[in-house]
Amino acid sequence: MRTRILQIDPDGGFARQIVPAVRAIRAGRIVGFPTETVYGVGVVATDARAVRRLRELKQRPAGAFTVHIDSPQQARRYVRDVPVRAATLMQKAWPGPLTILLQTGGRFADSSLGSKALFQRICRDGVVGLRCPADPVARALLKRAGKPVLATSANLTGRAAPKSAEEVLDQLDGKIDLLLDAGQTRYRKASTLVAFEAEHYKIVRPGVLDARMVERMSGRTVLFVCTGNTCRSPMAVALARHVLAERIGCREEELAKFGLTIISAGTFAGRDAPATQAAVKAVERLGASLGKHQATKLTKELIRTADLIFCMTRQHVAEVTGKLPDAAGRTFLLDADGDVVDPIGADAETYLRVAERIQASLQTRMKENLL
Numbered sequence: 001m002r003t004r005i006l007q008i009d010p011d012g013g014f015a016r017q018i019v020p021a022v023r024a025i026r027a028g029r030i031v032g033f034p035t036e037t038v039y040g041v042g043v044v045a046t047d048a049r050a051v052r053r054l055r056e057l058k059q060r061p062a063g064a065f066t067v068h069i070d071s072p073q074q075a076r077r078y079v080r081d082v083p084v085r086a087a088t089l090m091q092k093a094w095p096g097p098l099t100i101l102l103q104t105g106g107r108f109a110d111s112s113l114g115s116k117a118l119f120q121r122i123c124r125d126g127v128v129g130l131r132c133p134a135d136p137v138a139r140a141l142l143k144r145a146g147k148p149v150l151a152t153s154a155n156l157t158g159r160a161a162p163k164s165a166e167e168v169l170d171q172l173d174g175k176i177d178l179l180l181d182a183g184q185t186r187y188r189k190a191s192t193l194v195a196f197e198a199e200h201y202k203i204v205r206p207g208v209l210d211a212r213m214v215e216r217m218s219g220r221t222v223l224f225v226c227t228g229n230t231c232r233s234p235m236a237v238a239l240a241r242h243v244l245a246e247r248i249g250c251r252e253e254e255l256a257k258f259g260l261t262i263i264s265a266g267t268f269a270g271r272d273a274p275a276t277q278a279a280v281k282a283v284e285r286l287g288a289s290l291g292k293h294q295a296t297k298l299t300k301e302l303i304r305t306a307d308l309i310f311c312m313t314r315q316h317v318a319e320v321t322g323k324l325p326d327a328a329g330r331t332f333l334l335d336a337d338g339d340v341v342d343p344i345g346a347d348a349e350t351y352l353r354v355a356e357r358i359q360a361s362l363q364t365r366m367k368e369n370l371l
Contacts, residue, residue: 001174002173002174003032003169003172003173003174003175003176003177003178003179004020004177004178004179005165005169005178005179005181006018006020006021006178006179006180006181007181008034008137008180008181008182009182010034010135010136010137010182010183014136014137014140014182015140018137018140018141018144018180020178021033021141021178021180022141022144022145024177024178025042025043025044025141025145025149026044026145026146026147028043028044028047028049028050029043029050029177029178030042030043030050030053030054030057030175030176030177030178031043031141031176031177031178031179031180032154032165032168032172032176032178032179032180033137033138033141033151033179033180033182034135034137034138034165034180034181034182034183034185035133035134035135035138035185035191036096036097036133036134036135036185036186036187037097037133037185037186037187037188037189037190037191037207037208038153038154038155038161038162038163038185038188038189038190039153039154039161039162039163039164039165039167039168039185040068040138040151040152040153040154041054041057041151041152041153041154041172041176042054042068042149042150042151042152043149043150043151044145044147044148044149044150045067045118045121045122045147045148045149045150046114046118046147046148048117048121051065051121051150054150054152057156057172057175057176058152058156058157059156059157060152060157062124063124064122064123064124064127064128064129065122065129065150065151065152066099066129066130066131066150066151066152067122067128067129067130067131067148067149067150068131068132068133068138068142068149068150068151069130069131069132069142070132070139070140070142070143071095071132071139071143072090072091072094072095072132074132075090075100075102075130075132076109076110076369077108077109077110077113078102078104078108078109078110078113078122078128078130079102079103079104079108079109079128079130080104080105080109081105082102082369083102083196083198083199084199084220084244084247084248084258084259084260085196085199085201085218085219085220085258085259086100086102086196086201086218087369088217088218088219088220088259088307089194089214089217089218090132091307092217092218092307093209093217094132094134095132095133095134095139096132096133096134096208096209097133097134097187097189097190097191097192097207097208097209098131098132098191098192098194098207098208098209099129099130099131099191099192099193099194099205100129100130100131100193100194100195100196101127101128101129101130101193101194101195101196101204102127102128102130102196103126103127103196103197103198104119104123104126104127104128105126106126107119113148118148121150122148122150127195129193131151131191134186135182135185135186137180137182141180153190154168154171154172154176155168155171155172156171156172159171161190163184163185163188164183164184164185165179165180165181165182165183187208189207189208190205190207190208191207191208192205192206192207192208192209192210192214193205193207194214198248198249199248199249199250199258201214201218215259218259219259219260219261220259220260220261220307220308221261221262221263221305221306221307221308222240222260222261222262222263222306222307222308222309222310222371223263223264223265223302223303223305223306223308223309223310224236224237224240224262224263224264224265224309224310224311224312224334225264225265225266225267225298225309225310225311225312225316225319225320226264226266226267226311226312226313226316226340226342227266227267227268227269227312227316227342228266228268228269228270228273228295228342228344229264229265229266229269229273229295229296229297230266230269230273230274230275230276230279230293230295230344231275231276231278231279231342231343231344231351231354232279232312232340232342232343232354232358233264233265233266233312234264234275234279234290234293235275235279235282235283235290235354235355235358236264236310236312236334236358236362237262237263237264237290237293238283238288238289238290238291239283239286239288239355239358239359239362240262240362240371241255241262241288242286242287242288242289243359243362243363243366244260244262244371247366252289263296263302263306264296265296265297265298265299265302266295266296266297266298267297267298267316267319268297269295269296269297269298270295271295271297272294272295273294273295274292274293274294274295275290275293275295276344276351278343278346278347278348278351279351279355281348281351282348282351282352282354282355283355285352285355286352286355286356286359298319298320298323299323300323300324303320303323303324303327304324304327306327306330307330308330308332308370308371309327309330309331309332310332310333310334310365310371311331311332311333311334312333312334312339312340312342313333313339313340313341314333314339315339317331317332317333332365332370334358334361334362334365335357335358335361335364336361336364340354340357340358340361341354
């Protein structure tokens with residue numbers, strides 16, 4: 001029996017066109033679909049028989065397939081403690097031509113995903129492969145499948161991965177149930193495969209993203225903003241470096257090796273002004289160190305370099321986005337509940353309370369996976 005082919009308009013209007021494919025994959029069929037890299041074949045992971053068929057097709061009796069997700073946020077269902085560098089890479093590269101291997105710790109973060117059998121079907125040695133394709137047809141299919149989808153390239157073992165529906169059929173006609181034909185793939189090259197072990201990574205398979213691009217995209221610059229850059233934002237830098245180093249398990253001076261740059265600036269900062277002694281002592285009481293801080297004035301250039309911007313007040317958020325409107329999507333109040341008020345001129349206990357609030361806000365932002 002020949003493979004059923006559905007011609008798809010990749011530029012839009014395909015929502016109804018892919019309905020038969022959605023029904024097929026939900027029913028345990030093998031469906032071929034385009035991504036921006038190469039064509040893939042997928043099945044729902046909840047159907048053991050469908051996964052066995054995919055293994056037989058690929059001659060892969062034990063190896064794991066990649067979970068294809070429709071949005072980067074879905075990764076958090078599979079992995080509870082995503083490494084900081086991996087999270088940064090996901091944020092910048094997804095949706096896109098990147099596959100990431102992550103350690104699960106032996107269980108999924110989302111217990112509703114199901115049984116131990118499903119975990120073993122999806123993972124190998126406790127590691128899950130995740131891919132969030134940029135192709136709109138693929139993402140629509142994955143979203144509407146309603147279940148985890150395992151997929152791999154649509155080729156026979158030992159043959160080239162296909163870049164068009166014709167190339168898929170040349171190898172798999174009659175071996176898969178349905179194929180979405182959306183023309184040539186964008187990159188005509190495999191996704192880059194990156195494996196993480198804690199904060200360390202290695203490129204397992206070169207692809208669309210080269211090593212230099214992966215290194216750059218896995219780095220993150222965090223900018224804290226206050227007014228004078230002598231107390232609140234410097235304290236935030238000191239405390240952020242402290243909590244991130246603890247999380248990663250490194251010394252604070254090693255954070256740069258893990259792609260982390262933590263800086264601060266003030267909207268009305270005097271040049272090279274030192275941090276207040278009260279701020280220095282407050283963070284010391286919390287186990288952190290301000291070092292030899294010198295105030296820096298907030299500029300458009302600093303805002304452009306930052307991947308993530310945390311402001312002490314709503315007014316600071318307005319000033320950041322006023323200088324550079326396209327920074328709005330990466331600019332947040334540090335404490336989502338309200339402004340962190342300037343303690344300048346106050347006593348030591350007030351400074352300590354402000355530092356403790358900043359520390360608590362950092363911990364919350366880490367739990368929210370924003371930091």
